[in-house]
Amino acid sequence: MNKIVKMVLVLSITGAVSGGILAQVFHFADPLIQENRKKELREAIFVVLSEAKDYTTLEKGNDKEKIVVYKGIDADGKLVGIAFIADGGGFQGNIRIMVGLSTDYLKLKGIKVLEQNETPGLGNRIKEPAFEDQFRGLEIKPKVEYIKYRKPEKPNQIQAITGATISSEAVVKNINNAVERVLKNFPQEEILK
Amino acid sequence: MANNNYNLWHEFKKGLWQELPPFRLILGMCPTLAVTNSVINGVAMGLATSFVLLSANISVSLIRKIVPSQVRIATYVVVIALYVTVADLFLAAMFPPISKALGPYVPLIVVNCIILGRAEGFAQKNPLTPSIMDALGIGLGFTLSLALMGGIREIFGFGSILDIKLLGEWFEPWIVMILPAGAFFVFGFLVALTNYLSKRKAAAPSGH
Numbered sequence: 001m002n003k004i005v006k007m008v009l010v011l012s013i014t015g016a017v018s019g020g021i022l023a024q025v026f027h028f029a030d031p032l033i034q035e036n037r038k039k040e041l042r043e044a045i046f047v048v049l050s051e052a053k054d055y056t057t058l059e060k061g062n063d064k065e066k067i068v069v070y071k072g073i074d075a076d077g078k079l080v081g082i083a084f085i086a087d088g089g090g091f092q093g094n095i096r097i098m099v100g101l102s103t104d105y106l107k108l109k110g111i112k113v114l115e116q117n118e119t120p121g122l123g124n125r126i127k128e129p130a131f132e133d134q135f136r137g138l139e140i141k142p143k144v145e146y147i148k149y150r151k152p153e154k155p156n157q158i159q160a161i162t163g164a165t166i167s168s169e170a171v172v173k174n175i176n177n178a179v180e181r182v183l184k185n186f187p188q189e190e191i192l193k
Numbered sequence: 194m195a196n197n198n199y200n201l202w203h204e205f206k207k208g209l210w211q212e213l214p215p216f217r218l219i220l221g222m223c224p225t226l227a228v229t230n231s232v233i234n235g236v237a238m239g240l241a242t243s244f245v246l247l248s249a250n251i252s253v254s255l256i257r258k259i260v261p262s263q264v265r266i267a268t269y270v271v272v273i274a275l276y277v278t279v280a281d282l283f284l285a286a287m288f289p290p291i292s293k294a295l296g297p298y299v300p301l302i303v304v305n306c307i308i309l310g311r312a313e314g315f316a317q318k319n320p321l322t323p324s325i326m327d328a329l330g331i332g333l334g335f336t337l338s339l340a341l342m343g344g345i346r347e348i349f350g351f352g353s354i355l356d357i358k359l360l361g362e363w364f365e366p367w368i369v370m371i372l373p374a375g376a377f378f379v380f381g382f383l384v385a386l387t388n389y390l391s392k393r394k395a396a397a398p399s400g401h
Contacts, residue, residue: 003263007263007264010259010261010264011264011271014256014271018274021275021279022278025283026282028286029286030282030286032286033282033286033289120230120350120371121366121368121371
């Protein structure tokens with residue numbers, strides 16, 4: 001009996017002390033972690049909307065499916081474009097991309113790959129400027145397309161990375177899906193006013 | 194006193210060769226293979242593990258006399274999980290890029306058998322100072338091992354060390370080295386090398 005009491009006691013005290021220490025550490029670390037996340041988001045928005053100096057956040061939808069867009073504002077307080085996250089599957093794992101859209105809702109202003117687990121040396125070249133820069137000024141109507149082995153012919157085309165067609169296609173597909181969702185949920189009139 | 198010092202030095206030194214975790218004991222394989230695609234990732238993982246190892250050894254050594262043997266593993270796991278979570282939060286708060294690169298492997302330090310192994314095999318039977326020396330030695334050995342793995346894989350896979358390009362444009366990176374398969378290649382070679390060296394060392398004094 002005595003042994004059982006001691007066992008329970010030691011385990012309970014260990015658990016309680018550990019929990020207490022952890023709560024303190026979390027209290028200290030959590031604001032910093034949130035701050036890091038915000039900073040990362042902020043930097044990504046300013047990359048895809050290069051003139052932006054500040055941004056405001058718009059949210060729509062319920063908890064199950066939330067759609068968030070960031071309105072980029074330049075130094076004079078003028079709207080320079082909107083940014084949003086395109087999230088979706090890649091060749092292996094998820095690809096998260098920040099996408100910038102112009103205020104006329106016709107062209108992309110830029111993209112930045114935030115997270116990816118594509119094959120090093122092949123698929124992960126989607127995060128290189130040479131690939132990302134192709135999206136600057138790209139037309140989104142009727143939709144973004146990719147083309148293999150040669151230079152793009154239409155204003156809505158990019159050239160897929162040789163040997164990484166699946167990753168390139170995933171980027172294009174995710175962007176198209178995200179653009180479509182934003183166009184549906186945030187009509188242009190609503191953003192401009 | 195002199196005898197005492199000698200023992201402490203021995204507890205420290207054994208982690209650097211005799212009981213070098215990944216290559217001699219073949220312990221802690223998961224981080225050794227998973228996160229060593231660059232020097233910095235290897236070192237960060239090694240240091241995070243060393244911190245957990247040191248803290249766990251200290252705690253286990255201090256409470257070794259009051260923990261009933263029936264629940265010792267459960268107690269150690271709670272203690273280890275505490276330090277792992279602290280390390281994880283610390284990295285996420287102070288070094289976000291490293292935290293991102295190591296991903297789920299920091300929380301997985303909990304199940305790194307080196308740590309429970311040292312708690313069970315050393316700290317619970319020994320006083321505080323030797324336990325600290327033991328943790329420092331094993332931790333340093335582990336960190337150096339991961340850094341070595343990371344260095345070899347980074348130089349062949351990217352042509353760089355610590356993100357500094359060492360090899361020129363002529364160098365075609367061996368992509369396989371930074372893929373999982375490369376970890377197995379490098380690991381196999383290093384285990385073979387340490388085995389060869391220790392055999393020679395063992396053979397030398399006896400005069401064969």
